[in-house]
Structure formats: structure tokens, C-alpha cells
Amino acid sequence: MREAATTGTSRTYDVIVIGAGPVGENVADRTRVAGLSTVIVESELIGGECSYWACEPSKALLRPVLARADARRVPGLRAAAAGPLDIPAVLAHRDEMTFHRDDTKQAEWLRGVAVDLLRGHGRLEGPRCVSVTTPEGDTTVLTARHAVVLCTGTTAAVPDGLGLESTRHWTSREATSADHVPGRLAVVGGGVVAVEMATAWQGLGAEVTMLVRDGGLLHRMEPFAGELVTESLRETGVDIRFDVTVTAVKRKDGDDGEVTITLDDGSHLVADEILFATGRSPRTTDVGLDSIGLTPGDWLAVDDSCRVTAVSGGWLYAVGDVNRRALLTHQGKYQARIAGAAIGSRANGEPAQADRWGRHAATADGTAVPQVVFTDPEVASVGLTTHEAAQSERRIDVVDYDLARVSGAHQYARSYRGRARMLVDADQGTVVGVTLVGPGVGEVLHAATIAVVGEVPLDRLWHAVPAFPTISEVWLRLLETYRDRTRTDQDLADITTG
Numbered sequence: 001m002r003e004a005a006t007t008g009t010s011r012t013y014d015v016i017v018i019g020a021g022p023v024g025e026n027v028a029d030r031t032r033v034a035g036l037s038t039v040i041v042e043s044e045l046i047g048g049e050c051s052y053w054a055c056e057p058s059k060a061l062l063r064p065v066l067a068r069a070d071a072r073r074v075p076g077l078r079a080a081a082a083g084p085l086d087i088p089a090v091l092a093h094r095d096e097m098t099f100h101r102d103d104t105k106q107a108e109w110l111r112g113v114a115v116d117l118l119r120g121h122g123r124l125e126g127p128r129c130v131s132v133t134t135p136e137g138d139t140t141v142l143t144a145r146h147a148v149v150l151c152t153g154t155t156a157a158v159p160d161g162l163g164l165e166s167t168r169h170w171t172s173r174e175a176t177s178a179d180h181v182p183g184r185l186a187v188v189g190g191g192v193v194a195v196e197m198a199t200a201w202q203g204l205g206a207e208v209t210m211l212v213r214d215g216g217l218l219h220r221m222e223p224f225a226g227e228l229v230t231e232s233l234r235e236t237g238v239d240i241r242f243d244v245t246v247t248a249v250k251r252k253d254g255d256d257g258e259v260t261i262t263l264d265d266g267s268h269l270v271a272d273e274i275l276f277a278t279g280r281s282p283r284t285t286d287v288g289l290d291s292i293g294l295t296p297g298d299w300l301a302v303d304d305s306c307r308v309t310a311v312s313g314g315w316l317y318a319v320g321d322v323n324r325r326a327l328l329t330h331q332g333k334y335q336a337r338i339a340g341a342a343i344g345s346r347a348n349g350e351p352a353q354a355d356r357w358g359r360h361a362a363t364a365d366g367t368a369v370p371q372v373v374f375t376d377p378e379v380a381s382v383g384l385t386t387h388e389a390a391q392s393e394r395r396i397d398v399v400d401y402d403l404a405r406v407s408g409a410h411q412y413a414r415s416y417r418g419r420a421r422m423l424v425d426a427d428q429g430t431v432v433g434v435t436l437v438g439p440g441v442g443e444v445l446h447a448a449t450i451a452v453v454g455e456v457p458l459d460r461l462w463h464a465v466p467a468f469p470t471i472s473e474v475w476l477r478l479l480e481t482y483r484d485r486t487r488t489d490q491d492l493a494d495i496t497t498g
């Protein structure tokens with residue numbers, strides 16, 4: 001492969017990546033490993049949303065809250081963990097985890113893997129052509145020999161019609177970077193950001209009210225997940241109001257005053273801050289989609305190798321959040337490894353292995369996306385939910401187990417509350433979905449992911465023995481429950497007679 005070529009303010013590379021979030025970084029690494037000269041364009045910070053305003057800071061805020069909740073359930077620790085959290089220490093830890101929003105180390109990493117970095121805003125100017133406007137206002141034109149990869153991620157979506165353009169409010173960025181605990185925080189939304197941020201800020205001392213338009217929290221997951229999280233948030237003092245819509249938001253005395261929120265039932269709520277955790281929009285409004293016949297602001301549909309399906313010539317890829325397949329860092333990085341390898345093979349004239357579970361197909365996006373929601377209790381899921389299974393053609397058996405009956409859970413916490421569900425494809429005899437809700441279940445999830453991705457027959461899973469006494473023993477209990485339930489009349493006759 002050829003190295004980068006420079007003429008004046010024009011440069012040619014094999015691959016141009018726009019957006020140096022976790023996904024763009026991984027695409028660039030993989031195309032470089034495949035021997036392709038690669039440039040990455042970043043308009044803000046290398047590391048993207050995840051490193052500075054999403055995964056990392058949110059988990060740094062949540063960790064002390066969840067650790068304290070866990071400690072309070074361990075006999076002998078309750079009194080020691082009764083006190084308030086050391087807020088300056090928590091916020092300082094959060095700032096360390098986000099490197100004080102300094103991306104020097106990430107830039108060094110890019111240099112180390114021989115990826116060129118161009119800071120500025122990238123825009124398509126037609127097939128394989130990208131212009132980059134630097135912060136100083138200069139423009140560089142880049143041409144790609146093989147591929148342009150859009151990894152521009154998403155921004156917070158807020159409702160129209162509330163005048164939010166001129167009313168100070170929080171989105172996920174402010175909720176993860178605030179430097180003080182608000183007295184009263186209203187959280188609009190009932191999805192993942194809403195429940196995590198309500199957990200964090202209530203735990204840090206705010207009085208949180210959740211305003212949820214729909215009838216439950218975490219509505220894309222198994223209903224018992226949202227129910228258990230609701231119960232627990234309410235116990236910690238969060239006021240959760242379902243089936244309400246915000247109709248007006250007004251701040252007193254300009255930017256600094258309290259905010260009055262009007263709801264569609266005519267009631268009002270006064271808070272110090274209001275967080276809109278109401279989903280995401282793709283960052284495609286200003287990336288030159290119109291120059292290639294696409295609509296600015298749209299999500300970018302891709303095939304399993306992450307090639308944009310609406311563009312001919314096979315040169316444009318969209319990887320990570322921006323393709324809407326799974327808005328999760330780990331899944332975007334998985335796509336990045338696959339797309340990077342596919343670009344490498346295609347550039348070398350080799351056919352892509354894009355069949356199901358092939359090297360160049362992000363097959364797991366459709367069957368086995370793991371997710372952990374860091375609430376108390378945690379929610380961990382992979383594969384199908386019961387609702388999704390009902391839409392499929394498959395014959396599915398649903399197996400439930402009360403996690404409180406697992407020995408490891410008893411050891412983990414007194415009065416452990418949790419629940420597990422396993423979905424079995426009755427014809428294949430394999431696990432196609434697992435949801436676990438309970439303290440500490442996040443670390444148990446990967447076994448489920450392996451079972452689903454590996455399509456491990458239940459007959460073989462019996463030989464995967466969970467250590468005693470761990471929460472993983474839930475696997476044995478789920479298998480036993482399924483076995484006992486699916487015994488045939490003949491089996492039962494054999495048992496009673498012999």
C-alpha cells in the first residue's frame with residue numbers, strides 16, 4: 001500500500017476516518033495494521049463522547065454510589081457505609097478518569113500506531129473527497145484511494161417546541177461534567193441515560209424527580225428490569241412520575257434562577273437543573289452528505305461490513321453510533337475491528353468474508369448485543385428479550401429464576417433482590433437471550449454472551465459448571481428449571497417407577 005501523498009493543502013491517503021471517538025480510533029488502528037495509510041480527522045477531543053462526557057465520567061460518578069449501596073447490604077459494613085459520600089473526592093476522581101479533558105495521551109497513542117491526525121471539522125465534498133476546516137480556519141483537502149469512514153457519533157436529542165435553544169438545561173454532557181451537586185434535579189426520560197444519571201445524582205445528594213413520558217423505565221428491556229430499578233430508585237428517594245410530558249420549561253432570573261417545569265396534567269415542578277435524557281441524534285447534519293446524494297441529519301444504514309448501503313462504489317463506511325445498529329462503545333469498537341479488516345481485504349483485492357459470523361460481518365449486532373446498565377440493581381442483558389422473541393418466527397421457552405435463591409447472591413448481599421431470565425430456542429436447544437437484574441450481575445454477563453454467540457447447545461452447557469458460591473450459579477439454576485419443566489410424561493413416569 002502507498003503512503004500518504006501531499007501537494008500544497010491537498011493530501012491523499014488510502015483511508016480517511018472522520019471522528020476520533022472510540023470507534024474511529026479502532027477503525028484507523030485496524031486499517032493501519034492492514035498496511036493502509038490512514039488519516040483521522042477530529043473536531044473536538046480524541047476519545048470522543050465516551051471518554052469525556054459519557055461512559056467514563058458517568059461510571060466514575062456511579063461507582064461510589066453503587067459501592068456504598070452494596071456495602072450497606074453487607075452485615076458489619078452497614079454502619080461504616082452509612083455516611084454521605086465525599087463529593088469533592090468523587091468529582092476529582094471523575095475528572096481524573098476523563099483526563100481533565102486533555103487528549104494528549106490519546107494523540108500520542110495515534111502517533112504510536114502511525115495514524116496521522118488532522119484536527120478540524122471534516123466534510124465530504126463528493127466521492128472519496130473530504131475537506132477539513134482547521135480551528136484556525138484553514139482548509140485541507142483529503143482524497144481517499146480506498147475508503148472514507150464516518151465515525152461521527154451522536155449528540156443529545158432534545159424535544160422541539162420547549163424553547164430549549166434559549167433556556168439553559170442539561171444534556172448528557174452537563175450531567176456527566178457538572179462541578180457541583182444540584183439541590184433539585186428533574187430528569188426527563190426513562191432510558192439508560194435517565195436511570196443512570198438519576199441513580200448517580202440522587203446518590204450524590206440531589207433531590208431527583210424523573211419525568212417519564214411512557215409507562216415504565218428501560219422500556220426496550222425485559223419489563224422486570226425497569227420494575228426493579230423503579231422500586232429501588234423510589235426507595236432511595238427518587239420521585240418517579242410516569243405518563244407525563246413536559247409542556248413548558250421556564251427559568252427565573254435568566255440563566256441562574258430556578259427552573260419551572262409545566263407538565264401536560266397541568267402540574268408544575270420547580271428544580272435547580274433539568275436534564276433531558278431523551279435519546280440521541282446522528283452527527284450527520286454538517287458532514288457533506290448532500291454532496292453524495294444523501295440527506296443531512298439522517299442515520300446511515302450499512303451492511304454487515306458497515307458499508308453505507310445507499311452509496312455506490314463501496315467506498316463509504318459508517319461505523320459506531322452513527323449507523324444506529326447499537327449505540328454502545330463496545331459494539332461500535334467491534335464494528336470498527338470488522339470494518340477495518342474488511343477495508344484492508346478489499347483494498348488488497350481479496351473478497352470480503354461477509355457471510356454470517358464471517359471475519360468481515362458484524363453479525364453479533366443482530367443477535368447478541370451485550371449491555372450493562374449501571375443502576376442499583378444493575379441490569380445486564382444480551383440477545384433477545386421476550387418481546388423481541390415474540391416477533392420472531394422462533395419457538396421460544398422463557399425460563400425465570402429468582403436470583404435471591406442463588407447461594408452466591410446470599411454471600412454477596414443480605415436480602416439480595418434480583419431476577420434472571422433465559423430464553424431458549426426450543427428447536428435449536430440453544431440460549432438466545434439472557435437478562436439478569438441484581439447487584440453485581442454486570443460481571444456475570446459475559447458468560448451469557450458466549451453462550452448466545454457460540455450457540456452452545458444446552459446439553460453442553462450442563463458441563464460448564466459455575467463455581468460455588470458465586471452469582472454465576474444462576475446458570476445451573478436456570479438449566480435445572482428448564483430441565484424440570486420440559487420433562488416429558490415418560491420421564492416423570494420413569495422417575496416415579498424407578
Ligand SMILES: Cc1cc2nc3c(=O)[nH]c(=O)nc-3n(C[C@H](O)[C@H](O)[C@H](O)COP(=O)(O)OP(=O)(O)OC[C@H]3O[C@@H](n4cnc5c(N)ncnc54)[C@H](O)[C@@H]3O)c2cc1C
Nearest residue numbers: 019021023043048049050054055122153320321327328329
Ligand atoms: C451519558 C452516556 C453514558 C454512556 N455510557 C455508556 C456505557 O457505559 N457503555 C457503553 O458501551 N456505551 C455508553 N454510552 C454510549 C457511548 O458513549 C457511545 O456508544 C460511543 O461514544 C460511540 O462512539 P463513537 O465513536 O461512535 O461516537 P462518539 O464517541 O460520539 O465520537 C464521535 C467523534 O467524532 C467527532 N466528530 C463528529 N463530527 C465530526 C466532524 N464532522 N469532523 C471531525 N470530527 C467529528 C466528535 O467530535 C467525536 O469525537 C453512553 C452514552 C451516554 C450519552
Ligand SMILES: NC(=O)c1ccc[n+]([C@@H]2O[C@H](COP(=O)([O-])OP(=O)(O)OC[C@H]3O[C@@H](n4cnc5c(N)ncnc54)[C@H](O)[C@@H]3O)[C@@H](O)[C@H]2O)c1
Nearest residue numbers: 159189190191192193194213277278279280327372373374
Ligand atoms: N450503560 C450503558 O450501556 C449506557 C449508558 C448510557 C447510555 N447508553 C447508550 O446511549 C444511548 C442513548 O441513551 P438515552 O437514554 O439518551 O436514550 P434512550 O433511547 O435509551 O432513552 C430515551 C428516553 O427518552 C424518552 N423520550 C424520547 N423523547 C422524549 C420526549 N420528547 N419527551 C419525553 N421523553 C422522551 C424515551 O421514551 C426514552 O425513555 C442508548 O441507546 C444507550 O445504549 C448506554
